[in-house]
Amino acid sequence: MTYLYSLVKIFSVGPLPVFITGLVGIFLFLVINRKKSDFFPIILIMAAIFMILWRVAVTIESARYALAILFPILIFTSYFPYHFLQPFPFERFFNEKVKIGIGRFLCILLFLILTAKVLHYNPYADCYIRVSQAIEADSEKRHSSIVLYTKGDSDWLRFEYYLKRKILSVDRGLAKKENLEEQLSLYSGMYDGIYIISHNMLPESVEESSRAGFSELMSTFSNRHRRKKFYVYFFNGKPIAGEKISGENLIHNGGFEVIAPKDKHLNYIQRYEKVNNPFFLQPRNIPDNWMFGLYLGDYTEAKLEATEDAISGKYSLYIENLKDNHRFSFYCESPIPLNKSYLLAFNYQGKANTCFDLEYYFYSEKNSFLGNHKIGTFIVSDSVLHSAEILLPPPSYPEAKYARICFSVYSGAILLDDISLRIYD
Amino acid sequence: MKTCTKNSFLDIPISFFEKLGLSLSKKQEIFCLSLTLIYCVFIHLLNYYLEGSLSRDAIFYLRSISFLYSNNDNIMDFLPKGPYYVYPFLKFGFSLEQLLRTANIIFSLGNVVLIYLLGKAIFNSVNIALSAALLLSVNPRMLDVSVSCTLEPAYLFFSGFSAYCAVLFFKHKKYYWVLFAGILLGCATMIRHESFECFILFNIAFLYALYCKKFKFRDIIPVNFLLLAGTLSGQLIYFYVFQIPASPKYVYMAFWRAFKEILFG
Numbered sequence: 001m002t003y004l005y006s007l008v009k010i011f012s013v014g015p016l017p018v019f020i021t022g023l024v025g026i027f028l029f030l031v032i033n034r035k036k037s038d039f040f041p042i043i044l045i046m047a048a049i050f051m052i053l054w055r056v057a058v059t060i061e062s063a064r065y066a067l068a069i070l071f072p073i074l075i076f077t078s079y080f081p082y083h084f085l086q087p088f089p090f091e092r093f094f095n096e097k098v099k100i101g102i103g104r105f106l107c108i109l110l111f112l113i114l115t116a117k118v119l120h121y122n123p124y125a126d127c128y129i130r131v132s133q134a135i136e137a138d139s140e141k142r143h144s145s146i147v148l149y150t151k152g153d154s155d156w157l158r159f160e161y162y163l164k165r166k167i168l169s170v171d172r173g174l175a176k177k178e179n180l181e182e183q184l185s186l187y188s189g190m191y192d193g194i195y196i197i198s199h200n201m202l203p204e205s206v207e208e209s210s211r212a213g214f215s216e217l218m219s220t221f222s223n224r225h226r227r228k229k230f231y232v233y234f235f236n237g238k239p240i241a242g243e244k245i246s247g248e249n250l251i252h253n254g255g256f257e258v259i260a261p262k263d264k265h266l267n268y269i270q271r272y273e274k275v276n277n278p279f280f281l282q283p284r285n286i287p288d289n290w291m292f293g294l295y296l297g298d299y300t301e302a303k304l305e306a307t308e309d310a311i312s313g314k315y316s317l318y319i320e321n322l323k324d325n326h327r328f329s330f331y332c333e334s335p336i337p338l339n340k341s342y343l344l345a346f347n348y349q350g351k352a353n354t355c356f357d358l359e360y361y362f363y364s365e366k367n368s369f370l371g372n373h374k375i376g377t378f379i380v381s382d383s384v385l386h387s388a389e390i391l392l393p394p395p396s397y398p399e400a401k402y403a404r405i406c407f408s409v410y411s412g413a414i415l416l417d418d419i420s421l422r423i424y425d
Numbered sequence: 426m427k428t429c430t431k432n433s434f435l436d437i438p439i440s441f442f443e444k445l446g447l448s449l450s451k452k453q454e455i456f457c458l459s460l461t462l463i464y465c466v467f468i469h470l471l472n473y474y475l476e477g478s479l480s481r482d483a484i485f486y487l488r489s490i491s492f493l494y495s496n497n498d499n500i501m502d503f504l505p506k507g508p509y510y511v512y513p514f515l516k517f518g519f520s521l522e523q524l525l526r527t528a529n530i531i532f533s534l535g536n537v538v539l540i541y542l543l544g545k546a547i548f549n550s551v552n553i554a555l556s557a558a559l560l561l562s563v564n565p566r567m568l569d570v571s572v573s574c575t576l577e578p579a580y581l582f583f584s585g586f587s588a589y590c591a592v593l594f595f596k597h598k599k600y601y602w603v604l605f606a607g608i609l610l611g612c613a614t615m616i617r618h619e620s621f622e623c624f625i626l627f628n629i630a631f632l633y634a635l636y637c638k639k640f641k642f643r644d645i646i647p648v649n650f651l652l653l654a655g656t657l658s659g660q661l662i663y664f665y666v667f668q669i670p671a672s673p674k675y676v677y678m679a680f681w682r683a684f685k686e687i688l689f690g
Contacts, residue, residue: 012566013566014564014566015565015566018560018564037637039595039633039634039637039639040546040547040548040592040595041547041548042633043595043629043630043633044547046626046629046630046633047588047626047629047630050622050625050626050629051622051626054622055619063566064566064569064570064575064577065617065619067566067567067570067577067580067581068580068581068584068585068619068620068622070540070561070564070566070567070581071539071540071543071581071585071588074540074557074560074561074564075540075543075544075547075548075553075557077556077557077560078544078552078553078554078556078557078560079548079553081556082550082552082553082556100552103552103556104552104556107556107559107560110560111559111560111563114560114563114564114565115468115563117565118468118472118563118565118568121472121475121476122476125475125476125477125478126476126477126478127478128478129477129478154481155481157481157484157485157488158478158479158480158481158484160484161479161484161487162478
């Protein structure tokens with residue numbers, strides 16, 4: 001079936017009538033010149049057949065991979081109208097002028113058919129631009145917002161380009177109620193506007209049960225046949241109720257006011273001395289109870305230190321990843337017992353389009369590392385000071401007894417302060 | 426009707442249409458081709474207006490160019506910062522998107538001219554050549570890829586030009602045409618891997634030429650050597666002048682690094 005699918009794709013390059021005319025032209029040429037061997041046309045026929053067979057053999061997903069076949073096929077498509085009378089006995093009734101006239105007429109006919117096909121354009125081709133404009137206009141009213149794309153394909157690139165801001169492609173389908181609610185609860189404490197671009201209409205039950213402010217911003221078809229549609233939903237993020245929070249702040253030195261002794265991280269840094277990376281050699285102020293995370297190596301190019309240009313108090317933590325798409329992580333050393341629900345709160349200010357992950361590092365009862373789990377990816381939409389409140393999800397490792405909170409910056413720079421973790425009832 | 430006795434463009438002898446006194450004159454021929462090209466530009470601009478959004482490939486390419494400019498992509502540390510040809514355009518206030526769109530129109534026009542030249546070289550017929558050019562100028566798939574700014578028009582241009590050089594080689598038996606064919610093929614392979622099929626096709630054509638006794642068997646070695654040398658130099662030219670777009674970048678990067686390590690340790 002994949003071979004047949006490839007063949008259909010190849011034929012659609014023409015489009016189909018033109019491609020078939022081209023093949024008939026090849027056949028016609030072979031019939032007319034069966035006793036001669038014209039070198040170049042034969043080579044062109046070989047090229048056409050080879051290119052078709054090659055693409056069928058390797059199988060192609062899109063017709064544009066077969067565009068090179070257009071050259072031989074169109075030449076033989078043009079050959080056909082001028083020579084199609086030749087094999088027939090009544091050919092002698094037409095003089096050369098008439099034959100060329102018929103040929104030109106047929107070519108112009110094909111040209112008009114193709115022009116008509118070109119002009120039958122997709123009126124929804126600008127759907128990416130219109131969706132982006134709608135989100136842009138609406139997000140101007142919000143203090144902070146995030147755009148989630150739900151399909152998991154690379155169309156998010158197009159939205160990102162037209163929106164001129166980072167958007168988050170969510171792997172898990174948000175058409176499922178539990179996935180949607182999980183994502184909304186994760187981001188609602190961080191942003192006051194959450195936009196969801198989806199190919200599917202989100203379930204009605206979610207709309208009924210979800211909080212006030214969940215609404216359809218717009219919807220538009222994306223193809224001419226009106227089979228595909230983009231829906232844009234808006235969710236009004238709400239701050240989490242303060243009265244449900246109780247207990248002490250479980251994160252020691254969450255304000256980064258205490259600086260660790262210079263030799264505290266020496267052993268750790270010495271592990272990387274061999275790579276001779278300046279990042280590990282320079283002296284810096286690292287806050288007490290905070291440490292570089294996993295995934296460091298010779299590629300690490302980052303800045304991490306307590307800076308006096310603080311959000312509150314004397315110090316804030318400044319993290320900058322100078323190497324896009326190579327994660328740079330740091331974590332809180334004090335472990336959290338995993339027997340309650342927790343609310344993580346922090347203040348942050350960053351460069352626009354900074355992208356960072358919030359992660360768990362899980363540990364067993366004997367304090368051995370079990371693995372990590374991404375809680376969520378966050379994007380800083382502007383350079384204004386923001387406050388975030390994130391309800392941490394339950395652990396993904398059943399045997400995990402403790403966890404550490406980890407931030408991983410993928411691109412950009414961020415200033416963090418006043419990190420607190422409290423029990424959420 | 427005035428006819429030309431010798432085509433200065435291609436050095437092709439007078440076709441049988443010309444002998445019959447039915448061919449277009451040189452002026453008419455150029456006029457028809459120019460009209461086709463003007464129509465091609467018009468239909469492109471109309472399509473940009475009607476369906477102007479960029480494809481994923483184009484956005485990926487624009488992103489990779491931006492990466493080069495911001496110098497964040499450190500695997501490219503041995504390359505100059507950004508492709509050279511972009512600088513003057515950006516200096517005059519053009520955006521990368523406008524530049525990409527303009528380049529696509531130019532490559533599409535190049536393809537129309539190439540199919541015309543190929544048609545003429547292969548069938549010795551102006552009618553067939555012009556008709557093929559006309560049909561290519563309005564081919565919906567071509568327009569689609571060109572308007573959405575994928576890299577296919579550039580790939581087709583380089584591989585088509587390479588094929589045309591190969592045709593000239595078989596026509597005139599001059600070895601420098603093989604070298605040109607190789608250089609252009611090298612450029613095409615840097616855009617799409619599929620272009621390597623032209624290498625096989627060239628050899629099939631050469632074997633057929635041997636069968637037709639146009640060449641001697643011993644010619645196969647210098648021809649393939651020139652084609653390969655041309656391909657490698659074409660890849661280097663493309664690498665440094667245009668720079669590698671989209672997905673093949675990382676494949677070639679890996680080859681390049683292996684090559685560098687073997688050579689320089």
